[in-house]
Amino acid sequence: MSDAVPHAEVEIDLNAIRDNVAQLCDRAGDAQVMAVVKGDAYGHGLVRAARAARAGGATWLGTAVLAEALALRAAGDRGRLMAWLYAPGERFADALAEEIDLSASAPWTVDAIADAARETGRTARLHLKIDTGLGRSGAAEARWPELVDAALKAQAEGLVNVVGLWSHFAVADEPEHPANLAQLETYHSAVAMAESRGVAPEVRHLANSAATLMLPQAHFDLVRTGLSIYGLSPSPQAAPAHEIGLRPAMSVRARLALVKRVPAGQGISYGHLHVTDRETNLALVPMGYADGIPRHGSGGAGGPGAPLLVGDTIRRVTGRVCMDQLVVDIGDDDLRAGDEVVLFGDPARGEPSAQDWADACGTISYEIVTRMAPRLPRTYLGADGGTSQ
Ligand SMILES: Cc1ncc(COP(=O)(O)O)c(C=O)c1O
Numbered sequence: 001m002s003d004a005v006p007h008a009e010v011e012i013d014l015n016a017i018r019d020n021v022a023q024l025c026d027r028a029g030d031a032q033v034m035a036v037v038k039g040d041a042y043g044h045g046l047v048r049a050a051r052a053a054r055a056g057g058a059t060w061l062g063t064a065v066l067a068e069a070l071a072l073r074a075a076g077d078r079g080r081l082m083a084w085l086y087a088p089g090e091r092f093a094d095a096l097a098e099e100i101d102l103s104a105s106a107p108w109t110v111d112a113i114a115d116a117a118r119e120t121g122r123t124a125r126l127h128l129k130i131d132t133g134l135g136r137s138g139a140a141e142a143r144w145p146e147l148v149d150a151a152l153k154a155q156a157e158g159l160v161n162v163v164g165l166w167s168h169f170a171v172a173d174e175p176e177h178p179a180n181l182a183q184l185e186t187y188h189s190a191v192a193m194a195e196s197r198g199v200a201p202e203v204r205h206l207a208n209s210a211a212t213l214m215l216p217q218a219h220f221d222l223v224r225t226g227l228s229i230y231g232l233s234p235s236p237q238a239a240p241a242h243e244i245g246l247r248p249a250m251s252v253r254a255r256l257a258l259v260k261r262v263p264a265g266q267g268i269s270y271g272h273l274h275v276t277d278r279e280t281n282l283a284l285v286p287m288g289y290a291d292g293i294p295r296h297g298s299g300g301a302g303g304p305g306a307p308l309l310v311g312d313t314i315r316r317v318t319g320r321v322c323m324d325q326l327v328v329d330i331g332d333d334d335l336r337a338g339d340e341v342v343l344f345g346d347p348a349r350g351e352p353s354a355q356d357w358a359d360a361c362g363t364i365s366y367e368i369v370t371r372m373a374p375r376l377p378r379t380y381l382g383a384d385g386g387t388s389q
Pocket of ligand 1: 207210
């Protein structure tokens with residue numbers, strides 16, 4: 001059987017993740033670095049990305065859901081690891097058996113974790129979360145004392161050990177925004193209040209990528225970096241990725257399925273959002289929204305179309321992105337079926353960036369990389385030991 005060449009693939013450079021983490025460790029100064037690998041490591045592959053991040057110096061890993069933290073343990077990771085998002089009924093006992101740090105934003109979680117500690121005979125490592133202004137998870141300021149007291153009661157019974165006090169920023173990507181200082185102030189008071197009642201945290205943590213890069217006063221003992229470890233900037237205006245020494249880890253490429261000559265007046269793809277104004281070549285890229293390509297990247301009446309590197313030229317999606325395919329008007333370029341196009345990758349190689357796709361699609365680069373579909377084959381380069389699929 002001959003080796004099939006995929007018609008489209010996602011390539012992940014694990015050395016880029018390793019090196020980006022090393023760069024962020026430098027930026028973090030005395031603070032430790034948690035590599036945030038939730039969402040299948042922002043689409044980069046949970047286990048491999050986590051290993052590359054450890055190789056770069058991340059002493060912590062973080063996931064939102066427990067299933068991903070358990071998967072990391074099953075793959076052999078034994079370092080500090082935290083998961084922070086659950087609903088009642090979660091298998092906290094499994095988390096304790098695997099020494100996964102847990103979080104609580106409300107007393108119900110402290111109670112459920114304490115029950116699991118009783119059941120397993122293991123003391124939970126618990127991080128208490130205060131909502132300092134994001135308006136998402138974390139205890140509301142008014143309920144913080146109640147949460148701290150619930151945790152201290154469980155600690156007195158030997159069921160939990162409060163190891164962390166933490167929160168999350170809302171607008172750290174705009175470093176001048178007044179909400180950042182307000183959140184910092186609230187965080188300082190919440191920590192002081194918890195410490196005055198007897199909490200002695202190992203780690204206080206507040207900073208995401210943006211705050212790690214732009215708000216050093218928010219580093220505390222641990223920073224939680226997600227997007228930046230994958231080589232993308234959380235704040236492309238204030239801190240472009242290449243200026244802060246980050247290298248994108250993901251590139252997405254495809255091989256043309258068809259090139260054909262069409263006359264002027266040819267409507268392109270569903271809805272005919274674009275009609276050719278001259279005779280031209282059309283290239284068919286075998287990727288669509290079933291692969292995670294946003295339909296908002298369509299070009300024509302609704303927008304400019306997302307960019308692709310086709311041959312040596314940056315072209316744009318022409319007409320609607322379909323489920324499995326999209327079309328690019330390549331003018332008189334002489335390309336043929338099988339030639340490679342790059343949807344996004346490393347601008348240092350002349351490729352569009354995930355940020356360029358985000359701009360064209362009205363979203364953020366987080367969403368572009370995270371949404372690449374499982375059906376796309378992944379090729380891994382570097383840190384994990386050469387090339388593998
Ligand atoms: C609680 C928490 N901390 C840290 C991060 C990492 O954020 P970023 O990817 O902006 O570095 C996230 C991701 O959104 C998060 O939810």
